[in-house]
Amino acid sequence: xxxxxxxxRLGGAGAGILKAPAVKRKKYWVPVRCLRTLRAxxxxxxxxxxxxxxxAVLDSDAGLLAHAVFSQIELHRLYGGVVxxxxxxxxxxxxxxxxxxxxxxxxxxxxxxxxxxxxxxPGLVGALLTGAALARxxxxxxxxxxxxxxxxxxxxxxxxLEPAPPPFPHLALLVSGGHTMLIEVRAxxxxxxxxxxxxxxAGEAFDKTAKLxxxxxxxxxxLSQLAAEGRAGVFEFPRPxxxxxxxxxxFSGLKTAVLHAVRDHELTRELRxxxxxxxxxxxxxxxxxxxxxxxxxTGLETLTVSGGVGANRRLRDRLVRAVTARGGRVYFPRxxxxxxxxxxxxxxxxxxxxxxxxxxxxIGARAQWALDSLPPVAA
Numbered sequence: 001x002x003x004x005x006x007x008x009r010l011g012g013a014g015a016g017i018l019k020a021p022a023v024k025r026k027k028y029w030v031p032v033r034c035l036r037t038l039r040a041x042x043x044x045x046x047x048x049x050x051x052x053x054x055x056a057v058l059d060s061d062a063g064l065l066a067h068a069v070f071s072q073i074e075l076h077r078l079y080g081g082v083v084x085x086x087x088x089x090x091x092x093x094x095x096x097x098x099x100x101x102x103x104x105x106x107x108x109x110x111x112x113x114x115x116x117x118x119x120x121x122p123g124l125v126g127a128l129l130t131g132a133a134l135a136r137x138x139x140x141x142x143x144x145x146x147x148x149x150x151x152x153x154x155x156x157x158x159x160x161l162e163p164a165p166p167p168f169p170h171l172a173l174l175v176s177g178g179h180t181m182l183i184e185v186r187a188x189x190x191x192x193x194x195x196x197x198x199x200x201x202a203g204e205a206f207d208k209t210a211k212l213x214x215x216x217x218x219x220x221x222x223l224s225q226l227a228a229e230g231r232a233g234v235f236e237f238p239r240p241x242x243x244x245x246x247x248x249x250x251f252s253g254l255k256t257a258v259l260h261a262v263r264d265h266e267l268t269r270e271l272r273x274x275x276x277x278x279x280x281x282x283x284x285x286x287x288x289x290x291x292x293x294x295x296x297x298t299g300l301e302t303l304t305v306s307g308g309v310g311a312n313r314r315l316r317d318r319l320v321r322a323v324t325a326r327g328g329r330v331y332f333p334r335x336x337x338x339x340x341x342x343x344x345x346x347x348x349x350x351x352x353x354x355x356x357x358x359x360x361x362x363i364g365a366r367a368q369w370a371l372d373s374l375p376p377v378a379a
Contacts, residue, residue, distance in 0.1 A: 041354055042108065043115045044138070045346035046095060048131030049123030049151045050177065051075075051082045052339065053094035057106035058346035060354070064161065065106035067343045069336075070094045077217045081207075088126035095134050102342075110142045115358070117349020120148025121366030128365035136363045145358035147349050152176065152371050154344035155306040156185060157351075158333035161343060166331040171300045173291050173319075175202045176307025180287070181371075182247050182294045185304070188351045189376040194294050195247025202283050202309045205251035209258045209279045213272045223276045224312055229269075230277025235261055237282040239289070247294050249286060254279060284315045292322055301328040311338040351377050 040061040047054040056067035072090050076082050103109070118135030121128055132148065139146035155176050159166050169186040171194075180201040184192040200208070203220055210219025215226065237257045240250040258275060265271055287309075295303065303323050309315065310332060323330045337344055352358075355377045 041114045041350060042112055043117055043346055043350050043353060044099065044103070044108075044113055044135075045117040045149075045342045045349050046099065046131045046135045047119045047151075047154070047340055047342040047345045048091045048095060048127050049119045049121070050127060050340060051087050052341070053091050053098055054340065054342035054345075055095065055098040055102045056342035056346045057102050057108050058343065058350055060350060064343055064346070065108065066102040067341060067346075068098050068102050068105075069339075069341055070098060073218060080211060080217050082124070084124045084126055087124060088130055091127055091130035095131060099134070099138070110138075110144075113142065113144055115139070115144050115349070115353040116142075116146045117149050117345055117353065118146065119151050119154065119345055120359075120364065121151065121369040123151055123365075123367065125365055125367045128367075129363070132363050132365050136359070136361070140361065145353060147352050147358050148364070149345045149348045149352070150369055150371060150374055151340075151345075152179060152181075153189075153191075153348045153374060156183065156191070156304070157188065157347045158306050158337045158341075158344040159304045159331045160347050161333060161337055162331065164331075166302050166304050166329075169300060170302035170304055170331075171291070171294055171298060172304045172306065173287065173310070174307050175287065175305070175309035175315075177201065177203050179203075179307070180249050180251070180309075182290060183371070184298055184300070187377070188348075189374055191372050191374065193372050194298070195249065195290065197249040197251060199250055199252035200254075202249070202251055202287060203307075205254045205279070205283055206309065208255045209275075212255065212258050212262065213275060214267060215272075220308065221311075224280060224314070226273050227276040227280040227314070230273035230275070232277060232281070234274040235278030237261075237278050239282055239286050242286060242289050247290050247297070249290060251283065251286070254282060280312070280314055283309075284312070284318055287315060288318050288322060291319065292326075295323070295326070295328065301326075302331070303328060304331045306333055306338065308339050311335050 042059040045056045051072040054069040057065045116135045116139040118131050172183045172185050174181045178201045180197040182194040206220035210223040215222040320330050
């Protein structure tokens, strides 16, 4: 495997569009198992799988030159969740201006690019098609190769954007949207699914219980914030499947348990905080227990945690303490790379384009796409 060190600029997160000041430089690493050429590779990437429109420019030598995200939270808040048709229409409006923005901030002309990467699935088909159509059209017009990236592979590789990237092989806990998975990551493109949720994902459990408590959309972050005010032990919610062997999860019973707990009670702030604390502890306990079991069964010592729920402070603290105590190490992407973004899509796209993989002219998207069906990055 060839490990490319790349240096780039990156700024902190902000509301609406995230901008990167040109004065702050950080180091990133992008491991590529095979390069057909040692020349620098620069790509444009687009993400549109759900309710964030995003674009990024990544260079194998110069690093992450620019990335921008526009969140649709305010658009969907009125409805208490993502409305697919509205999401698609908003992507149509936002994506091309974001592409223009990141190219300008990266000082990049189309002649400087060597390829275009885009999220091809899984996700909302309409939303995916907006990004795929734009990316494939730009690639055709600019005579560049295009590659469709698996959204979850992007999350898996997000920790590689950090100054100290995780080594291979490692165990990955991926908790993003409707996905809760434990994956053995042997190399880029070499993934073995060890266990996943049988019903609701951890993120869905956060969102559904938050809605029961009357918290605003998106519910997960609001519930975690409220849980910080709650008292430990007031509510003990179930931790399904912890008493069974295996590495699968189940979170569907949490919503029912919360419904029974608050029935016939006035939803005061104190009560909601105590319930939120109990829900968060139940989810974190389940995730940590199964993750430690997976480390034990695989013999791996390195863990990565990615996806939106990976930003949860209680989960991070618990896993760091537990994994460190057993002599291992945990790697996280920074908070702005936990949620959907195009920088992570660029990492996966760069690796696959550098290995000679690209898509035909047809524009396609997949609502469902098994992660372990991905082709390996050729050695």
